[in-house]
Amino acid sequence: MAQIDFNEPRERTEALRRMMLIREFEDAVGDRFADGEIPGFVHLSQGQEGVAVGAVGALTEDDYVTSTHRAHGHSLAKGLDPDRLLAELYGKETGYCDGKGGSMHVASLEVGMLGAQPIVGASVPLGTGAAITAQYTDADWMSLTFLGDGAVAEGQVHEAFNLAATWELPVVFVIENNLYSEGMPFDDQHNIEDLADMAASYGVPGETVDGQDVETVNAAVSQARERALDGEGPTLVEAKTYRYRGHFEGDQEPYRTAEEVDEWRTERDPIDNYVDELLETGVLTEDDVADLERSVESELADAVEFARESETASKDVAFDDVFVEPAPEIAAHRERVARREPNWSVY
Amino acid sequence: MSRTQSTNENGTETMSVREAIREGLREEMQADEMVMLYGQDEESGESFEVTDGLYEEFGQRRVRNTPISEAAQVGGAVGAAATGLRPVVEVSFSDFIGVCFDQLMNQAGKTRYMFGGESRVPVVMRATEGGGKSAAAQHSGTVHTLVAHLPGLKVVAPGTPAASKGLIKASIRSDDPVMFFENKTIYNERGPVPTDESYTVPLGEASVERVGEDVTVVATQRLLGEALSVADGLAGEASVEVIDPRTIYPLDTETILESVEKTGALVIADESPMSYGFHAEVMARVVEDGFFTLDAPPQRVGVPDTPIPFAPDLEGEVLPDAPDVERAVKRVL
Secondary structure, rough: OOOOOOOHEOOOOHHHHHHHHHHHHHHHHHHHHHHHOOOOOOOOOOOOOHHHHHHHHOOOOEEEEEOOOHHHHHHHOOOOOHHHHHHHOEOOOOOOOOOOOOOOOOEEEEHHHHOOOOOOOHHHHHHHHHHHHHHHHOOOEEEEOOOOHHHHHHHHHHHHHHHHHHOOOEEEEEEEEOOOOOEEEEEOOOOOOOOOOOOHHOOOOEEEEEEHHHHHHHHHHHHHHHHOOOOOOEEEEEEOOOOOOOOOOOOOOOOOOOHHHHHHHHHHHHHHHHHHHHOOOOOOHHHHHHHHHHHHHHHHHHHHHHHOOOOOOOOOHHHOOOOOOOOOHHHHHHHHHOOOOHHHHHH | OOEEEEOOOOOEEEEEHHHHHHHHHHHHHOOOOOOEEEEEOOOOOEEEOOOOOHHHHHOOOOOOEOOOOOHHHHHHHHHHHHHHOEEEEEEEEEEHHHHHHHHHHHHOOOOHHHHHOOOOOOEEEEEEOOOOOOOOOOOOOOOOOHHHOOOOOOOEOOOOHHHHHHHHHHHHOOOOOEEEEEEHOOOOOEEEEOOOOOOOOOOOOEEEOOOOOOEEEOOOOHHHHHHHHHHOOOOOOEEEEEEEEEEEEEEOOOHHHHHHHHHHHHHEEEEEOOOHHHHHHHHHHHHHHHHOOOOOOOOOEOOOOOOOOOHHHHHHHHHHHHHHHHHHHHHHH
């Protein structure tokens, strides 16, 4: 999707619409997962829409994004089609990855989505690698890498920060600090209050922002993007945010109270607060907001129908795309496994 | 796939394995602007001097030093490859892949598949293998089996200068991730290498280095030379066919099966630990598809599942060499 210019009222509405779309998408995923329609594991990001839309709204279609296990919001913000994204979660042939990726591995290079990466921290070297290409080809695009507060404890993240800093690569690292690394509270995982402070140890700028305010996130990432494209290297942006759902769907959440979650939902919701702001500033009317809500509800109803009615991926694709130039082993092993009679019966 | 001789007497130049790899790198960098090299001390070519002189020739944009950070090197190469570069990253000693194993196993190997064919990952990862230099356990390992076991990675381990040049060029041109293993003890071994810039060795094509009738020896890297010397020593007594598989995955099963069909006997010589390894894979394929062509139980020559020790006497005890190959050959004759 295109960059959002928050100085333009119509584009502020677009930012709200994208956040609503992500919320609606994930509500649908949560419900359909509970119904048993969606297999596997899903990790939802309700509450973090302001970070996804604010950060990705600073990018053009040519910029690359790498993401985490909690990637639906980033993917939709980058411009992935909700129909095909949901179909991938259903394991259908119309999904983005032929049903081989699922919720945790969605990628679409045509819109610059370089992939969700559920190995915590793994997306950071990859996003740094995209920035190597950008620098090498003197490109007018850059790379944005999302990581969570948990990933900051992983070794490969620091290797990538250091490589990006010493090579002055055009990459922006956006840490979504949602206060829990799986079930472990932030304070128990880290000995500092603001993860952006770590930027100092790499000699790059770092900034901690309110992740519940889409415009604040956007301003920080836009500035970081300018630096990156000016050849001034990486920036570390920490967005403080909160996830309403558990680490994964089905998580009993023994690590926090329902009151804490309710407080964030009622006081600090990025969508509700932005609706209030756009109403107060006269950008939208109550009717406009109701229209937007109806529109994304209808879009998601269509997506669910599309995903349900799509064909399950053909079993043959299970053996495709391991390599570009195939290895004969795969076909030979398939044949061997498929044989009904013992190999020696021919003798 | 067909049997090919790895050298061609027309248009060849005698060079070492080290020079052959360097020449392959140089030719591919000249041919394709998107090929870049990076690694630790890459600019000085300090690591066994394979890349020596390339920094002077191509400059810092294309030959770059990285901080010591193998995970970021390999992961960065995957990200760069997925977005259009053709990086060749050096991991120095293959034992070090432990610290970048996630990026190797989960990113380089799986990215294309799990994204449904969305991306290509044309990355080459170079690493040295092998004992014999008193470098002790963490600088002497042979891990190509470990990597070949991971779906989505191609694995190369040449035994001659000609194969080294042809395969590094094919690896760089490949759109798939390739782990390119160089045995450090044969860097100085010399042989004829085609000078034609179009010369490559396809991934997955073995070479019959010596034709024989009585026993097939599949030998990799340093042990290829050992096996050839055994074949020479046994001349008149036994006729030994020696095959360099050159690529560990994919593996040219056809050439090996054809050879065993002719000789009826098989020895596999490879410096990997012997359990669950390359030896077992070759043996399994021959047993699965050519069991009744065997006249004797196949034998393996390798490291008896130990790390490589430091002291030269101990190292010599653990590492397989020509007498081990000869004993194995005599057992199956």
